[in-house]
Amino acid sequence: MNKQVDYIIVGQGIAGSLLSHFLLKAGKHIHIIDKGHEGAASRVAAGIINPVTGRRIVKSWKIDELLPFAAETYQELEHLLGIPVFIKKNIIRSFENNKQFTDWSVKSGREGMSQYMSDEYDASQWKGILDEPYAWGEILRSGRVDVAGFVEAYRQYALEKDFLNEVIFDYKAIEFTGDKITYKNIQADKIIFCEGWKSAANPYFDYLPHEAAKGEVLIIRIPEVKFDKLVKMGVFIVPIGEERYWVGSTYSWDDLDTIPTEKAKGNLVKRLKKALKSPFEILEHHAAVRPVFKDRRPMLGVHPEFPQLAIFNGMGTKGASLTPFWANHFTEFLLGNLELNKEVDIRRISFVV
Ligand SMILES: Cc1cc2nc3c(=O)[nH]c(=O)nc-3n(C[C@H](O)[C@H](O)[C@H](O)COP(=O)(O)OP(=O)(O)OC[C@H]3O[C@@H](n4cnc5c(N)ncnc54)[C@H](O)[C@@H]3O)c2cc1C
Numbered sequence: 001m002n003k004q005v006d007y008i009i010v011g012q013g014i015a016g017s018l019l020s021h022f023l024l025k026a027g028k029h030i031h032i033i034d035k036g037h038e039g040a041a042s043r044v045a046a047g048i049i050n051p052v053t054g055r056r057i058v059k060s061w062k063i064d065e066l067l068p069f070a071a072e073t074y075q076e077l078e079h080l081l082g083i084p085v086f087i088k089k090n091i092i093r094s095f096e097n098n099k100q101f102t103d104w105s106v107k108s109g110r111e112g113m114s115q116y117m118s119d120e121y122d123a124s125q126w127k128g129i130l131d132e133p134y135a136w137g138e139i140l141r142s143g144r145v146d147v148a149g150f151v152e153a154y155r156q157y158a159l160e161k162d163f164l165n166e167v168i169f170d171y172k173a174i175e176f177t178g179d180k181i182t183y184k185n186i187q188a189d190k191i192i193f194c195e196g197w198k199s200a201a202n203p204y205f206d207y208l209p210h211e212a213a214k215g216e217v218l219i220i221r222i223p224e225v226k227f228d229k230l231v232k233m234g235v236f237i238v239p240i241g242e243e244r245y246w247v248g249s250t251y252s253w254d255d256l257d258t259i260p261t262e263k264a265k266g267n268l269v270k271r272l273k274k275a276l277k278s279p280f281e282i283l284e285h286h287a288a289v290r291p292v293f294k295d296r297r298p299m300l301g302v303h304p305e306f307p308q309l310a311i312f313n314g315m316g317t318k319g320a321s322l323t324p325f326w327a328n329h330f331t332e333f334l335l336g337n338l339e340l341n342k343e344v345d346i347r348r349i350s351f352v353v
């Protein structure tokens with residue numbers, strides 16, 4: 001046996017990276033296996049953190065706990081990796097009519113909501129650049145995590161420290177040895193799968209109710225325009241530096257692959273043209289699949305039959321805000337310091353052989 005570790009982590013998107021970070025902080029030895037982010041959601045996500053969502057204008061699930069924890073974690077990682085990770089920038093959002101705006105305005109005055117939303121935003125500087133809606137509002141304490149930049153920097157860090165192999169994981173090479181597990185030349189207490197949507201093809205976890213959602217995005221250049229906030233106007237327009245903007249996204253539950261399509265591109269361009277009156281140039285077009293389960297909650301826990309196998313997945317559409325908190329929660333569970341929260345525990349799903 002060449003290497004003995006506490007945990008083998010399969011997958012190094014935002015989930016595998018943050019789980020590794022907390023396990024290492026807890027003094028555990030780990031080894032990561034990831035072929036290289038091929039089709040990873042973490043490579044195409046804008047990483048938007050939006051505390052107020054939905055038609056009903058509600059706070060995102062557990063955001064009061066998630067947000068401060070995420071901010072602290074990303075700051076820690078910025079120090080570790082020497083790159084900016086969490087870019088705090090508010091979101092401005094448009095309203096089409098009086099009803100929408102009044103609903104927003106009323107909610108923004110409510111206790112617990114006012115810290116996240118405002119019904120005042122002066123968009124006069126964007127006249128002729130953005131469409132003129134009925135009204136604007138602002139989402140406070142929001143921002144963007146540079147997910148792609150973070151996972152790439154963490155990959156380099158793991159390679160330098162020699163705890164990552166760039167290969168595809170081979171399920172057939174798993175050997176159960178007593179209460180341990182062996183994978184090729186590595187022995188571990190557990191293998192933790194952080195494979196994103198690819199977990200649907202994992203023979204140990206394919207019984208889970210996967211409902212992954214493909215999404216497509218554009219990277220565009222808008223010459224001589226400098227939005228200092230994220231714009232939500234039928235589509236998200238997110239500044240990513242040097243006149244470049246992330247535009248997204250689409251949702252599709254049918255064609256689960258990472259191939260960009262003309263149909264989705266047409267949809268994005270149409271929505272973008274409605275919002276943006278300035279000329280723009282399309283630089284890139286990407287597709288990836290969000291790891292979503294039926295009840296839209298994270299999926300954490302130990303396999304019901306093989307306790308040497310575990311899963312940390314299901315960050316869905318909100319990986320940037322959810323993952324820090326739940327990676328820490330799962331680490332504390334593995335250390336024996338807490339019970340898994342029932343809403344995210346894999347045991348909420350019956351195991352059918
Ligand atoms: C279009 C789009 C827009 C999004 N926008 C946002 C947003 O604005 N804000 C937000 O918070 N979230 C957003 N998301 C969601 C976010 O991207 C995900 O929640 C998050 O990236 C999931 O991370 P993950 O690590 O679980 O999965 P992934 O990023 O998919 O990573 C899984 C990793 O596992 C590896 N892997 C899988 N199987 C194997 C194997 N057998 N062997 C080796 N390696 C393997 C893959 O190579 C990959 O690197 C968006 C997603 C999409 C698709």
